Amino acid sequence: MKMIDAGLSDRQGRPVTLRGIDDENWRAVADVVPRDDQRDWVATSGARYLLLSEREGVWTSLAVYAGDEVAGHIMYAFDDDDERYWIGGMLVDEPAQRLGIGRASIVTLVSYLLELEDCDAVRLSVHDENTAARKLYGSVGFTELDKDEDGDWTAELTELTS
Ligand SMILES: CC(C)(COP(=O)(O)OP(=O)(O)OC[C@H]1O[C@@H](n2cnc3c(N)ncnc32)[C@H](O)[C@@H]1OP(=O)(O)O)[C@@H](O)C(=O)NCCC(=O)NCCS
Secondary structure, eight states, X not given: OOXXXXXXXXXXXXXXXXXXXXXXXXXXHHTOOOXXXXXXXXXXXXXXXXXXXXXXXXXEEEEEEETTEEEEEEEEEEETTTXXXXXXXXXXXXXXXXXXXXXXXXXXXXXHHHTSTTOSOEEEEEETTOHHXXXXXXXXXXXXXXXXXXXXEEEEESSOOO
C-alpha cells in the first residue's frame, strides 16, 4: 500500500502519515504499546493487531508515522454485513500520546476512506469509559449510534468536521 498523506502534522511539526506494513516497519509497529491504564480498551501491543490482520485477512493494518518514526497503529476493514468501512486498532505509542498524532491519523484515514467509491460512512467501536477516545472521535465528526451490553458504542461518521 502506498503512503496515505493528508498533509497533517503533529504538535511538533512532524508530518503524520499512514503506511502499509513492510519488512522495515513491522517490528516497530509490533512494539507500540498503550499506557497501563488504557489496557482495558485495546490490545496490549501493536503485535496483536498485526497478527489479527495477517491471520484473518479482514483488517488492513497501517503504521502511523510521525516524521520518519513509527508512532502507532491503525487498521480498517469493509464489513459485508452492514456494508460499512470500519476503523479499529487505533493505538498511539505511550510516549507519543497527546501530541496530536491520534487526531491526525484518524482524520487521514477517514479522508482516505471517504474518497473510495463505495464508502459513504465510516464506523468504529469505542468503550463508554474510554473518554479520551470518545472525545477525539466526537470532535472529528463521529456520532454515537448505540451502546451494546458490554459498554461499547458504535459510532458513525459521514463527514469530517475538522
Ligand atoms: C485515544 C488515542 C489514540 C489518542 O491519541 P493521541 O495521539 O494521544 O491523541 P491527540 O494528541 O491527537 O489528542 C486528540 C484528542 O483526544 C483527547 N485526548 C487524548 N488523550 C487524552 C487524555 N489522556 N485525556 C483526555 N483527553 C485526551 C483530547 O480530546 C485530545 O484533543 P486536545 O489535545 O485538543 O484536547 C491514545 O490515547 C491511545 O492510543 N489510547 C489507547 C488506545 C485507545 O484507547 N484507542 C482507541 C480505542 S477505540
